[in-house]
Amino acid sequence: MPSSTWVNFADIKKRVSIADVLLKFYRIDNLKHDGDKLIGPCPVHQGDSPRAFHADTTKNLWHCFSKCQGGGNQLDLVAKKEDISIRDAALKLQAFFLSGESSAGHPPTPATKAVPEKPAQTPAPGGSSTESTDETTKEENPPLDLKLDLKPDHPHLLHDRGLKLETVKHFGIGYCSRGMLRGMIAIPIHDDESVLVAYAGRRLKPVDIRAHGKYRLPKGFKKELVLYNLHRAKEYQEEHGLILVEGFFSVVKLYEAGLKNVVAPMGCELSEEQAQLCSEAKEVIIIFDGNDAGYHGAATAKAKLTPYVPVRVVKLPLDTEPESFPGKTLRWVINGITALDLAEVNFVARPTAPAPNAARTDHSGRPSPTET
Numbered sequence: 001m002p003s004s005t006w007v008n009f010a011d012i013k014k015r016v017s018i019a020d021v022l023l024k025f026y027r028i029d030n031l032k033h034d035g036d037k038l039i040g041p042c043p044v045h046q047g048d049s050p051r052a053f054h055a056d057t058t059k060n061l062w063h064c065f066s067k068c069q070g071g072g073n074q075l076d077l078v079a080k081k082e083d084i085s086i087r088d089a090a091l092k093l094q095a096f097f098l099s100g101e102s103s104a105g106h107p108p109t110p111a112t113k114a115v116p117e118k119p120a121q122t123p124a125p126g127g128s129s130t131e132s133t134d135e136t137t138k139e140e141n142p143p144l145d146l147k148l149d150l151k152p153d154h155p156h157l158l159h160d161r162g163l164k165l166e167t168v169k170h171f172g173i174g175y176c177s178r179g180m181l182r183g184m185i186a187i188p189i190h191d192d193e194s195v196l197v198a199y200a201g202r203r204l205k206p207v208d209i210r211a212h213g214k215y216r217l218p219k220g221f222k223k224e225l226v227l228y229n230l231h232r233a234k235e236y237q238e239e240h241g242l243i244l245v246e247g248f249f250s251v252v253k254l255y256e257a258g259l260k261n262v263v264a265p266m267g268c269e270l271s272e273e274q275a276q277l278c279s280e281a282k283e284v285i286i287i288f289d290g291n292d293a294g295y296h297g298a299a300t301a302k303a304k305l306t307p308y309v310p311v312r313v314v315k316l317p318l319d320t321e322p323e324s325f326p327g328k329t330l331r332w333v334i335n336g337i338t339a340l341d342l343a344e345v346n347f348v349a350r351p352t353a354p355a356p357n358a359a360r361t362d363h364s365g366r367p368s369p370t371e372t
């Protein structure tokens with residue numbers, strides 16, 4: 001059962017050190033201090049080789065040179081040792097170390113700086129119950145307390161972008177005729193627990209786009225904490241992995257091509273938090289747009305994802321984007337890169353379907369470097 005508890009991986013890693021996990025959470029007593037290191041038999045695979053396991057207490061990383069042949073951070077240690085997801089590992093550490101009064105017996109040593117004691121329960125606006133601490137509340141997008149009445153059968157969606165009405169309805173997208181997003185296409189954004197947290201607005205009038213860019217995101221919305229469509233795509237992530245594209249409409253187009261495991265960071269920059277949100281996927285296949293920003297963004301995203309999950313990259317030809325290709329071609333490339341176990345594919349085919357005008361540009365919400 002997915003819980004509605006918000007868990008902030010970065011915050012837990014910052015506040016619970018690897019030494020806390022080993023010495024206070026698991027109470028392991030056969031590790032020897034050696035400078036910044038804790039060395040001993042591996043507690044993850046329960047081995048008895050006396051130097052198999054090394055933990056770096058400064059960098060908060062561990063490595064097992066024996067059976068595990070790998071390592072990671074604090075969350076990876078708990079996840080691997082107990083054979084649970086990173087998220088469940090984070091929830092365990094959060095409950096043990098950071099749930100206010102109950103942790104009094106085992107106060108954590110902050111991995112960086114001390115955090116003042118605060119009441120643990122902060123009711124979230126909208127009545128949804130979260131168990132986040134004050135510290136994590138700052139780092140989340142609160143539930144949105146309104147639902148816009150949108151018109152799904154707008155020509156920009158069905159004609160210009162050539163989307164099917166059922167697809168548009170599946171994503172809850174539509175034309176907005178009142179309020180802040182009046183005159184725009186509104187796209188609902190949910191967090192990974194399916195809680196509606198924002199609407200993005202896609203401007204339609206060229207004069208508005210020139211003045212403000214294509215996309216409008218609400219003030220205060222923390223885009224870096226959310227991966228668009230993860231709440232739907234995560235159902236497929238363990239079996240098929242995740243496909244990472246840049247923008248909303250790449251996700252929507254790939255869905256129509258039969259690819260349901262697609263998520264987007266809403267731009268070509270993947271944040272550290274967004275990278276962590278992919279950590280339960282079997283693998284991540286990055287398909288960013290074929291331009292300098294996309295190529296650079298893909299390389300950076302790969303570096304951020306690599307500590308958490310295997311990564312593959314499909315590099316698209318210049319001036320193309322995922323929607324430039326027929327669904328069949330995309331499925332072929334994605335199946336191929338996985339079946340051949342390639343880390344990177346330079347996809348050189350020419351687009352056989354011209355990208356619709358409206359989709360030939362950047363979906364990041366910010367003007368792209370090539371855009372005037």
Ligand SMILES: [Zn+2]
Pocket residue numbers: 042043044045046047052064065066067068069
């Ligand atoms: Zn081991």
